[in-house]
Amino acid sequence: MQAIELINLESESSPFQALDPLQDARRQLEICNACRYCEGYCSVFPAVHRARSFSDGDIQQLANLCHNCRGCYYACQYTEPHEFDLNVPRVLAEVRQQSWQDHTPPSVMARAFHRHGSAIAVLSIVAMALLLWLMQTGADHAEGFYGLLSHNAMVAIFLPAFGLPLVAIGIGLRRYWRTIGGEKLRLSHLKDAFASAAQMKNLAGGHGDGCNFEDKDRFSHARRHFHQATMIGFLLCFGATGIATLMHYLLNLPAPYSLASLPKLFGISGGVLLSVGTLGLGVLKLKAERHLADARVWGGEMAFIGLLFAVSSTGLALVAAAGTDWLTLMLAIHLGSVLTLFVLMPFSKMVHGFYRLAALIREAQLKPH
Numbered sequence: 318m319q320a321i322e323l324i325n326l327e328s329e330s331s332p333f334q335a336l337d338p339l340q341d342a343r344r345q346l347e348i349c350n351a352c353r354y355c356e357g358y359c360s361v362f363p364a365v366h367r368a369r370s371f372s373d374g375d376i377q378q379l380a381n382l383c384h385n386c387r388g389c390y391y392a393c394q395y396t397e398p399h400e401f402d403l404n405v406p407r408v409l410a411e412v413r414q415q416s417w418q419d420h421t422p423p424s425v426m427a428r429a430f431h432r433h434g435s436a437i438a439v440l441s442i443v444a445m446a447l448l449l450w451l452m453q454t455g456a457d458h459a460e461g462f463y464g465l466l467s468h469n470a471m472v473a474i475f476l477p478a479f480g481l482p483l484v485a486i487g488i489g490l491r492r493y494w495r496t497i498g499g500e501k502l503r504l505s506h507l508k509d510a511f512a513s514a515a516q517m518k519n520l521a522g523g524h525g526d527g528c529n530f531e532d533k534d535r536f537s538h539a540r541r542h543f544h545q546a547t548m549i550g551f552l553l554c555f556g557a558t559g560i561a562t563l564m565h566y567l568l569n570l571p572a573p574y575s576l577a578s579l580p581k582l583f584g585i586s587g588g589v590l591l592s593v594g595t596l597g598l599g600v601l602k603l604k605a606e607r608h609l610a611d612a613r614v615w616g617g618e619m620a621f622i623g624l625l626f627a628v629s630s631t632g633l634a635l636v637a638a639a640g641t642d643w644l645t646l647m648l649a650i651h652l653g654s655v656l657t658l659f660v661l662m663p664f665s666k667m668v669h670g671f672y673r674l675a676a677l678i679r680e681a682q683l684k685p686h
């Protein structure tokens with residue numbers, strides 16, 4: 318008798334707490350399907366309204382379309398304390414996180430990163446910087462950076478550190494594509510998805526006024542703009558490395574490069590954008606209400622933002638340290654940060670870009686043209 322009363326008391330506080338995120342998302346989306354108030358808020362609701370029932374794959378696809386703007390939560394009349402207890406942004410964030418973890422091997426690593434992200438990121442940077450520092454004794458005493466760490470050593474470390482995580486992400490994406498019932502890729506679907514990702518159309522909010530992420534009473538484009546700066550900055554930095562590799566192998570022009578060279582121009586502008594973007598995203602995340610996202614992974618998400626900031630700021634510091642005694646130390650810390658970002662790619666929030674792109678391609682396949 319006492320036990321039954323206890324169960325009742327618990328269930329009064331939150332009758333849906335025992336549901337796993339997929340079950341709870343299904344329950345909530347079925348209510349949304351009847352209500353339809355949020356139809357124009359984002360691309361999730363039109364996709365919800367196309368369906369009569371939701372398979373696990375459908376729910377994971379919808380979760381990867383949601384950009385956690387929170388507009389539907391602030392507009393909803395069925396949120397806590399209403400007995401329906403709806404929180405669509407949170408439940409979709411939980412499903413989304415689970416879908417990345419379950420599909421990308423080994424999933425135990427992603428769980429660890431999202432629980433102890435900052436500690437893992439800091440320890441990895443220190444360990445890898447130390448390793449690179451020690452390896453500088455094996456340098457070939459050439460000019461510039463390769464006098465500090467030999468070119469062969471860099472290739473031997475960075476090639477597998479970049480390639481193996483990409484293989485893990487590729488395996489995960491293949492599994493995910495099967496789970497969501499993806500069909501054969503067509504150029505028109507890819508064009509649609511890349512255009513949407515390039516403009517960050519979804520982060521603009523359904524009506525184009527921006528989103529409520531950091532402030533429920535105000536629409537703002539801040540998150541979209543900081544995300545654009547982060548993404549473009551990252552791609553420019555990546556481009557700088559690519560151009561430098563081509564110059565090294567095809568044109569026989571090894572580093573160091575002058576300030577007016579393409580690798581430096583791409584690297585410095587990318588570094589500035591990435592630093593500004595990640596600082597902005599970090600500040601917005603501190604302001605936003607945590608219970609409207611997957612609170613379990615808040616630390617891991619912050620660690621990912623911090624890791625990107627570490628890469629860009631140490632890269633800029635490296636440029637500033639040219640010709641000084643700090644160069645060797647800065648090179649070890651910068652390369653240690655880049656190596657950490659690469660190695661942790663499949664387990665950190667870095668995977669979101671890949672899964673979200675896959676979701677956009679699937680949405681292009683499904684939506685009526």
Ligand code: HEM
Binds near residue numbers: 383385544548
């Ligand atoms: C296909 C390309 C991409 C798409 C469609 C995309 C989409 C999104 C969306 C919708 C969000 C907000 C929702 C959420 O927090 O999950 C987000 C957050 C974020 N994205 Fe991207 N993204 C892409 C690529 C990238 C790239 C290349 C980077 C940088 C390496 C990046 C860095 C971030 C960061 C730092 C956040 C903020 C995380 C947070 O607030 O916790 N994204 N992205």
Ligand code: SF4
Binds near residue numbers: 389395403
């Ligand atoms: S979130 Fe609330 S208001 Fe929006 S469609 Fe769902 S039930 Fe309706």
Ligand code: SF4
Binds near residue numbers: 383386389
């Ligand atoms: S949080 Fe924003 S993107 Fe996600 S379902 Fe709600 S309105 Fe759509």
